[in-house]
Amino acid sequence: MLPTSEPNVNQQRILLSTFFVNFVFFGAAAILVGAAVPEILRTFAWSYSDMGAVMASGAIGYFTSTLLCGILLRRWGPRPVLVCGLILQAAGLAAFGQTPSFWLNLLALALFGLGEGASEVVTNFSLVRIEYSGRSNLMNFIHSAFTAGAIGGPLVVGLLIERGLPWQHAFEGLAAISVLMAIAFWLQPSVEAPATGAQRAQAALVDLLRQPLMAFLALAILLYVGVEIGVSNWIAEYFVQKLGTSAAMGAYMVSVFWLGLLVGRLATAALYRSEDQETLLIASCALATLALALALLDLGFAWTAACFFTSGMGFASIYPVVVVLAGRHFASEQGLAIAIISTGGGIGSFAFPFAIAALADYWGIERAFWAYAFTAVAMSASAAAALVWIRRANTSHGV
Secondary structure, eight states: OBOSSTTOHHHHHHHHHHHHHHHHHHHHHHHHHHHHHHHHHHHHTOOHHHHHHHHHHHHHHHHHHHHHHHHHHHHTOHHHHHHHHHHHHHHHHHHTTSSOOHHHHHHHHHHHHHHHHHHHHHHHHHHHHHOTTSOOHHHHHHHHHHHHHHHHHHHHHHHHHHTTOOTHHHHHHHHHHHHHHHHHHHTSOOBOOOOOOHHHHHHHHHHHHTOHHHHHHHHHHHHHHHHHHHHHHHHHHHHHHHHOOOHHHHHHHHHHHHHHHHHHHHHHHHHOOOSOHHHHHHHHHHHHHHHHHHHTSSOOHHHHHHHHHHHHHHHTTHHHHHHHHHHHHTGGGHHHHHHHHHHHHHHHHHHHHHHHHHHHHHHOHHHHHHHHHHHHHHHHHHHHHHHHHHHHHHHHTTO
16 A cells, blocks of 8 residues: 555655554554453463464464465555455454353454454555665554554553453454554555466465575564564463462563563664664564573562563564565565565464463473573574575675
């Protein structure tokens, strides 16, 4: 979804503002389940594995959606893809938590995941095409809206729990907002991407999947999202079990983690002016990994909260920078390249929280969290491999 004419600055500002607002509520919706985990477990008498399976269903819907949206962008254009996604997202949010049925809630989150993939792919696709400078400032700024929502969503859940109100109200409210956002995007003036044949899209997808750089970037995002969303989904229960906090305080700790991401993204958007995105990626991975490992040391509530906050600052720029790198190095197929990156993230958000849930049932939540620290190390290694590949390619082309 792009402005009808490049000189129309006001139109572009309106479009970017709509993306920003949508990402605020997208972030809130994506993190709500993690914030409500302690209450869901006790309200519905689910095991950790049950909870992990329900979370995984949302992730399966998401990564299925991201890959499908990359193809649909070429056939329908951005606006119909995003509007349809927001309607699916609203349906899933409205249905979740209305019954203790494991299967109905699993289906509701799968529907939600199918919808949220559209917001991810269409927004990133549009931002990469608007931000021609090769920097990630605009990408970091819009993604900071996601983190702002990810802070606010858990706060709402915590307040509802403290006041004895149903946590489901948060999901119902965001379902209504998703419908309003669908209407807002439908009314946006835009030019749609030209339609192309499904056969050509399939050939381009296969070609991209064969590229080593695409594999390194997608793997880094798979591991990154696995850790980031996994920590976000289980940090509330971690604080309840390890540090003996209340369920409401556990929900607030989700906000602390995402506050770190918000600070990191806003700082990067405002202060990092270099086009050297590769160095920013490596530095971000290193900070996220080290702080996460330090958070798991048994040094008290304040230390743990501060380290999770710092880890969030490290995670902040990883996703926006990888999307910018994919858009820069695969410029002729940006929509599909961004869809592959998002799909890698969806696979990570499916596999790791589910795996950690199984480990938590077997080992306990405290020891299971160390698996996230080792995954962060692997994420850093994948980002380093991408950096090496880019610099070799630049050297071979005399850059």
